Amino acid sequence: MITINTSDNKKVYFASDQHLGAPTTEASFPREKKFVAWLDEVKEDAEAFFLLGDLFDFWFEYKTVVPKGFVRVLGKLAEIRDSGIPIYFFVGNHDLWMHDYFEKELNIPVFHEPKEFTINNKLFLIGHGDGLGPHDKGYKRMKKVFTFPLFKWLFKWLHPDLGVRLGQYMSVKNKMISGDEDAKFLGEENEWLVQYCKKKLTEKHYDYFVFGHRHLPLDIQLQENSKYVNLGDWIQYFTYGVVDKESLKLKTYK
Template sequence: MKNKRQNIYFVSDVHLGAPALTNNPEREKLFVRWLDEIKEDAAMLFLMGDIFDYWFEYKKVVPRGFTRTLGKIAEITDSGIPVHFFTGNHDIWVFDYLPTELGVHVHYHEMRASFGGKKFFLAHGDGLDPFDTGYHLLKKVFTNRFFQWSFSHVHPNMGIALAHAWSKKSRLTKGMGEPFKGDEKEGLFVFANSVLEQEEVDYFIFGHRHLLLNLPIGKNSRYINLGDWINHFSYGVFDGEKFELKTYKR
């Protein structure tokens, strides 16, 4: 008899609270409904970055909102299901609040893991694109301790307003779900190929690009992009034998 809790779930780019979107309450309720459903058969949950459109933990303050999501994640971890949270480029400033209050395992860098005899390479994807040199510099600024300390001393009302203005501009100008550029121009695909030159990987799991992709790469590997909860309402699931991309029925 198979273990009831056998599925490993992956989801990315929910962008809760995105100021450029007008349906944030509806999207959060839908996401929480999905979380509530998967907890019945989940062995593990991977939140693969940009779950929040903006997140910064001050010493005594966290961003307003997301009560339903935070409560549901805490319920999942309290039930004994491990939850792994990868920081993305929008929620990069996660420190001790989420692991302490919710019991999640926070990852600031890529992770390698084995499930069901398959090797997984897991990352949000920001900072791995070899062509995106501008963001590489920006990420160094965002992860600099002095910059983080300085920003923490800006009043939260002003700091969050600045972050929302930045986020709204980036969402509107860059677009979401820019088409796949091709094997030699798609930065994360090129990066994954470079990893395969050094080691064997069965599944590369990325977010960041807002694309819904399950492509062959190398000889026997798969390149996965998890889509988002803005246009696709998608997620990945590994049942111990195979990996599938799915969309949540609204």
């Protein structure tokens, strides 16, 4: 388990679901610039950053090729990491084919499953959030196919121009990027991630569960000393999480 204790006036920042490249590279460019501006602003008091997936709307790492574009956000992440600030990346359902590019080029560890962290003596369970909780069996089956080694091996033999174009087409067809239809609060009893968190609490205490994926900023009290926080997105809400010595709060970047 990784432990982070913030120095005086330092904070830990969380963000998720930027979906850069959707619906087109040109259309997402203002959002990329806005996200980079946020990174540039908050790095001044950052102890660490957590990026909880779907930074890109599609990402596939061939052995010697990665998708074209996103140089501003990649450059800013490299700058922040080179300055000594840790960054932790959790893959989402749109960038689940991430391999070791971030680790080798940017020195940013990549996690494919939720992971426990201790931050300022509080226990966090952190992840993207896709495929967790009850139901959504269709997506869970699809994820097993997409992460199956044979499927990835076959896909990499597509020429990158064809493979990336196909992947982008399939990603844009996913309604989750829109921030509209799926980003409606369903009530605690119908929110799968809420149900997942409540089940985890029967096994072990967590002070905070932090996830993305839902494209909806949520701050839900599960128990007296336990919260579920969803980070929203950078399509419609431009929300992020910040941890100081006292608590985790959701904020909006204007």
